């Protein structure tokens with residue numbers, strides 16, 4: 001059995017991250033591992049400030065958002081039941097979003113290099129073993145968001161998602177991290193098989 005893994009799901013809004021995260025956790029458990037699902041923004045005080053900003057009720061600048069997401073991420077690493085302690089306790093930590101979202105979203109709205117350094121050079125923000133990017137066209141992603149019937153957030157527009165998807169690709173080319181870009185169109189089971197192929201190589 002390999003050491004505990006830290007895996008991150010990324011993708012534009014509506015790309016199916018939460019479904020795939022759940023399916024991966026089930027597969028890891030079926031293989032005798034202990035998955036620990038988690039997500040950003042967290043439910044910390046900073047996470048709550050981020051939720052208010054994302055809903056549009058408490059608007060913030062892009063730099064404020066970048067700083068708040070970074071603070072929330074440090075807390076996510078260090079808190080009780082957080083990333084570090086869960087890995088130490090033998091859990092595979094699977095996070096819905098991580099610093100790649102900050103680089104893609106806030107990085108395209110404010111100074112990219114500042115956002116990258118604040119995250120990637122931070123001694124209290126751990127590098128994942130694998131980032132899985134669920135790749136989907138913004139049109140297909142928005143159709144999924146629409147069919148959920150939930151309130152939409154400030155970033156959920158085709159033009160914005162197109163910009164973010166392109167930025168995600170630039171981010172991945174600029175980093176040395178282990179990144180798997182996976183076609184997220186198809187049935188949940190088909191996509192889950194593709195995700196598992198990428199994860200299996202680490203077990």
Ligand code: TYD
Nearest residue numbers: 013014040041069097098101102105106155
């Ligand atoms: P959430 O409702 O969790 O959306 P999703 O289910 O698509 O992940 O909201 C997270 C939103 O926050 C999403 O629009 C992406 C954005 N975000 C950033 O802009 N920067 C970040 O660093 C993170 C973690 C999220």
